[in-house]
Structure formats: structure tokens, C-alpha cells
Amino acid sequence: MGEPVKSSDAAADNQAIVSQEIRDIEEGYKAARAAGQPAETQPRVDYPPYRSSILRHPTKSLHHTDPETIELFSPAFGHHDVHALESNLTIQHNGEPQGERMILRGKVLDGNGRPVAGQLVEIWQANAAGRYIHKRDQHPAPIDPNFTGVGRCITGPDGSYEFLTIKPGAYPWKNHLNAWRPAHIHFSLFGTEFTQRIVTQMYFPGDQLFPLDPIYQSIVDQDARDRLVARYNHDFTSPEWALGYEWDIVLTGSKRTWTENEAYGEQGDHE
Amino acid sequence: MSDQHLVPTPGQTVGPFFGYALPFEKGGELVPPGSPNSVTLHGTVYDGKGAPIPDAILEIWQADSNGNVPHQTGSLVRDGYTFTGWGRTPVGNTGKYVFSTVNPGATEPGKAPFFAVAVFARGLMNRLFTRVYLPEDTEALENDALLSSLEPARRKTLMAERLADGSLHWDLRLQGEDETVFLDFHAEG
Numbered sequence: 508m509g510e511p512v513k514s515s516d517a518a519a520d521n522q523a524i525v526s527q528e529i530r531d532i533e534e535g536y537k538a539a540r541a542a543g544q545p546a547e548t549q550p551r552v553d554y555p556p557y558r559s560s561i562l563r564h565p566t567k568s569l570h571h572t573d574p575e576t577i578e579l580f581s582p583a584f585g586h587h588d589v590h591a592l593e594s595n596l597t598i599q600h601n602g603e604p605q606g607e608r609m610i611l612r613g614k615v616l617d618g619n620g621r622p623v624a625g626q627l628v629e630i631w632q633a634n635a636a637g638r639y640i641h642k643r644d645q646h647p648a649p650i651d652p653n654f655t656g657v658g659r660c661i662t663g664p665d666g667s668y669e670f671l672t673i674k675p676g677a678y679p680w681k682n683h684l685n686a687w688r689p690a691h692i693h694f695s696l697f698g699t700e701f702t703q704r705i706v707t708q709m710y711f712p713g714d715q716l717f718p719l720d721p722i723y724q725s726i727v728d729q730d731a732r733d734r735l736v737a738r739y740n741h742d743f744t745s746p747e748w749a750l751g752y753e754w755d756i757v758l759t760g761s762k763r764t765w766t767e768n769e770a771y772g773e774q775g776d777h778e
Numbered sequence: 779m780s781d782q783h784l785v786p787t788p789g790q791t792v793g794p795f796f797g798y799a800l801p802f803e804k805g806g807e808l809v810p811p812g813s814p815n816s817v818t819l820h821g822t823v824y825d826g827k828g829a830p831i832p833d834a835i836l837e838i839w840q841a842d843s844n845g846n847v848p849h850q851t852g853s854l855v856r857d858g859y860t861f862t863g864w865g866r867t868p869v870g871n872t873g874k875y876v877f878s879t880v881n882p883g884a885t886e887p888g889k890a891p892f893f894a895v896a897v898f899a900r901g902l903m904n905r906l907f908t909r910v911y912l913p914e915d916t917e918a919l920e921n922d923a924l925l926s927s928l929e930p931a932r933r934k935t936l937m938a939e940r941l942a943d944g945s946l947h948w949d950l951r952l953q954g955e956d957e958t959v960f961l962d963f964h965a966e967g
């Protein structure tokens with residue numbers, strides 16, 4: 508405290524400074540846990556090692572309220588919204604994209620373990636070289652003319668989703684000097700209620716950049732961080748074609764009283 | 779089956795590069811602009827220094843003008859007449875957003891109509907939920923459970939202002955003195 512507020516995006520500090528801040532926060536969390544504080548399952552919105560968050564987080568605590576009727580339902584999406592081919596990120600252009608082809612499969616469940624059926628899943632990611640198509644991405648890695656890095660699908664009756672894509676590369680960013688993001692895929696998810704809406708990022712097992720990354724580390728609890736890491740699953744690997752990864756997503760619990768049809772996955776207009 | 783209690787997956791920031799992925803054509807047009815009964819909901823997203831945020835994205839979810847909860851699909855491929863109740867729009871370079879929609883109706887008699895809002899931004903670690911209430915039904919507003927649990931100054935941050943042209947103006951402040959009230963439905967802390 509007492510330090511001047513650092514301006515967002517000022518890449519003045521090096522990794523050692525940021526890593527020390529990350530460790531200090533983690534030590535504080537571990538001490539709080541040892542003193543009986545509950546586990547934190549979500550990222551901290553107030554996490555200064557991620558410099559851009561400094562002026563962009565609420566300083567007042569979230570206000571607890573019971574959801575009203577509209578918040579107990581979710582927007583509906585269906586096959587009218589999303590074409591089946593949108594889940595294949597490797598066929599959006601004339602040729603094959605460069606990189607390691609991967610099959611990504613998992614389930615979207617609510618906090619009660621119920622499958623979230625017929626709901627929208629959106630992903631976006633860098634290409635194999637760590638470059639986004641986005642115009643603000645200035646990383647001098649090659650753009651792949653055969654890879655956009657955007658996919659969508661509608662979950663099946665059992666909450667399952669599947670994408671065929673390319674394993675994204677790590678990429679540098681300007682949080683501090685020599686800052687690199689671990690490879691990740693951005694996910695956007697809807698539940699059966701608006702209150703379950705989340706956007707998150709999926710990571711790959713064993714990434715050496717985990718301890719260095721303030722975005723991943725903004726989740727201070729190791730068990731909670733682990734929930735963002737996909738598992739390599741050889742059963743999903745397709746011989747001479749693509750490596751298989753598995754990642755399930757759990758949304759918050761449902762607050763609505765469900766009708767019998769909904770409980771059996773009859774939401775949306777899935778087939 | 780519903781007795782299970784699984785720990786939710788953590789959220790993460792939407793990051794800087796959602797702009798080519800999440801926005802879609804007519805995302806903010808729940809009804810075509812200028813169509814009968816259409817209303818513009820507009821405003822600016824600010825950071826803790828009062829500077830507009832150019833890389834935020836907002837979603838609204840609402841009842842139709844009769845207070846019915848929409849169940850129609852088709853938000854991503856708008857046909858121009860189906861009301862899906864959901865919209866998404868990124869802010870512009872000056873932090874401004876615009877939705878074209880209808881006034882939500884009361885979902886039950888005596889309830890205060892509002893837009894449910896989710897906000898995402900670079901630098902914001904996790905999505906935030908809030909509400910934008912219509913200013914007209916003062917009696918319903920008085921009786922609203924959320925509003926009546928807030929200090930007047932905090933409560934004001936959830937109220938849209940009806941401008942002379944009929945549009946609704948509402949600004950979102952992620953931080954600072956007039957910081958918007960953000961909601962926790964699950965006591966996730």
C-alpha cells in the first residue's frame with residue numbers, strides 16, 4: 508500500500524517482480540486456509556499482478572441477492588443458431604491449418620451434476636504459433652491463412668461437446684517484461700439459468716508457464732486451478748489423425764425448480 | 779441425481795482478443811432499430827479512474843414487453859421478427875454500447891421490470907452480473923427485494939434514465955465512487 512497505482516499495461520516490471528507478488532499472495536492464501544478460512548473456488552477480481560485488473564475490478568463486495576424469474580432461465584440456442592460444421596476449426600478455409608491436430612471433448616454439467624443439454628458453447632484461440640487473427644494482436648508470429656480459431660457447438664442431450672482444432676501456442680503479452688501466456692483455449696458457456704453464465708480458459712497439462720502467469724494464478728487455490736486444465740485422454744486420440752483431450756465444465760448449482768422433462772435433458776431444440 | 783454438489787469451474791478473464799469471436803451480426807439488435815415499440819438501451823463502461831473501457835462486452839437477457847420469458851432460439855442468426863430476449867454487444871473505442879430492444883415487462887404482477895446484465899472485459903478476472911431497472915413503476919421499484927436492500931446512492935447505479943427521445947441511458951462503472959452494484963446469486967464470495 509502507499510505505492511502509486513501502476514498504469515494499466517505499463518510493462519515496466521520484470522517477471523521476477525511479478526512472480527514475487529504472485530508468491531506473496533499465494534502464501535497469504537495458504538496461511539488463511541491454515542487458519543480455517545474456506546477454499547476460494549473462483550479467481551480474485553482484485554489481483555494486482557495482472558496489471559490491467561487494477562482499475563477494472565469492483566472494490567465493494569458482490570451484493571448477494573436471490574435471482575428473479577428472468578434470471579432463473581437462460582437464453583435458448585439451437586441448431587438454427589449454430590451449424591454442425593462450426594465445431595470443426597480445421598475446415599474453415601481451403602487448406603489444412605498448421606500444427607498439432609486435437610480432438611477436445613467434454614461435458615457441461617450444472618453444480619448438481621445434471622447435464623446442460625442443448626446449450627451454446629463458444630471457443631476462441633490462437634493458432635499453433637501463438638497468434639490470434641484479432642487485429643490488436645501484434646505478436647510477430649505467423650498468421651495461418653487456414654486457421655481462424657473460432658468455434659461453436661450446441662451440447663448434446665448428455666451435456667457433451669466436441670471440437671476438432673489445432674493445439675494453440677503460447678504467446679507473449681505486455682503485462683510485464685517477458686510475460687507469456689500458457690497455451691489456452693477461451694470458452695464461453697451458458698447454463699439453464701442466466702446466473703450460471705461463465706467465460707473461462709482451458710489449459711494444457713504440465714505447462715511450464717503456469718507459475719509465471721498472473722491470469723492463471725489469479726485463482727489462488729491449486730485444486731481450483733486444476734479444474735481449468737484438460738486431461739490428455741488416449742481413448743479420445745484418433746489413430747494417425749489427432750490427439751485427444753478431455754475437459755468437463757461445471758457451472759454453479761441450479762436455483763430453479765425443474766420440471767421432469769428438463770431434468771431428463773429435454774431443454775432446447777437439440778435432436 | 780440432483781443431490782450431487784460439484785464445485786464450479788473457475789471463470790477467467792475474457793482477455794483482449796474476443797473481438798473476432800464473441801460479437802456477431804446484429805448481436806445488440808434484439809429487435810430491428812426503429813421498429814415499432816423499439817427502445818434503445820445505451821451508455822458507457824468506465825474504469826476506476828472514470829476512463830471509458832474500450833474492450834468490454836455486454837450481454838442482456840430480458841422478458842418480452844408482456845413480461846413473458848422468451849424460449850425461442852435464433853439469437854445468433856436473427857430473422858428480424860423472433861424475439862429471443864438475449865443480446866450481446868462489444869463496446870466501441872469510446873466505451874459506448876447500444877442495444878435495440880423493447881422495454882421488458884413485469885414477469886409477475888407488481889414486479890419491477892429490469893434487464894439482467896453480464897459484463898466481461900479485458901482486465902476483469904471474472905464476469906460480473908448486474909441489473910438495469912426501468913425507472914417508471916415507482917411502486918414496484920419500492921417493493922423490489924434487491925433495490926430495497928441497497929443504500930439510495932448504491933441503488934441509483936442500477937437505474938436506467940429515460941431520456942426525452944424515449945431511450946434508456948445506463949452507464950456501468952467497474953470501480954470507483956459510483957461503482958455499479960454487482961450481484962452474487964450463489965454466495966460464491
Ligand SMILES: [Fe+2]
Nearest residue numbers: 691693793795
Ligand atoms: Fe488468449
